[in-house]
Amino acid sequence: MKNTILRAAAAISLAAAAVMAPTVANAYVDPSAAIATPSTITPGQAATFTTNGAPFTGDEEVLISITGENASGATLGMVKAAVETNTTLRTHAKAGALAVPITFPSNASGTYALTFTGATSGTVVRAQVTVSSASATPSTPPSTGGLAKTGIDSGSMTGLWIAGGALVVAGTAVGTGAVLRRRRHATA
DSSP: OHHHHHHHHHHHHHHHHHHHHHHHHHTOOOTTBEEEESSEEOTTOEEEEEESSOOSOTTOEEEEEEESTTGGGOEETTEEOOSSSEEEEEEEOBTTBOEEEEEOOTTOOEEEEEEEEETTTOOEEEEEEEEOSSOOOOSSOOOSSSSOOOOOOGGGGHHHHHHHHHHHHHHHHHHHHHHHHHHHHHHO
């Protein structure tokens, strides 16, 4: 009886760990990522880049690098950017946090990679924004923590759930048959 209780407790612990593991993984927020709002824009539109918390030191100067097609037309507020990959753009963190709007040129297209580097702390924060000519909204919401959204559409998993249920039923039937056979042989 004691072994049965221990086995049941172990099984319940494993099941709880399996159920809680995705919850713990979703709680992670990448500290080295800035959030682009919105993450997909049209040419000539602005995106505001912000950080969760305050990765920079106080009101330190933040160096901005923009890399992408026609990046020379990007402007920081109303200041014009100079080249395709420009590391001379600067802004200031406010109490360690970043909130900077960047307007992309009217001929912008593709994905732009941005790097924000603290001039004194050396803290590096990255972000990206996609400029598309069509104003299509993505089917999957953009990542807010710098990590990619991954996974499978739950509608396409229906067959897998049915097959998994069938395997569980078949396993239960085999297990029940084995127990009944052992009981018959033990009583005979």
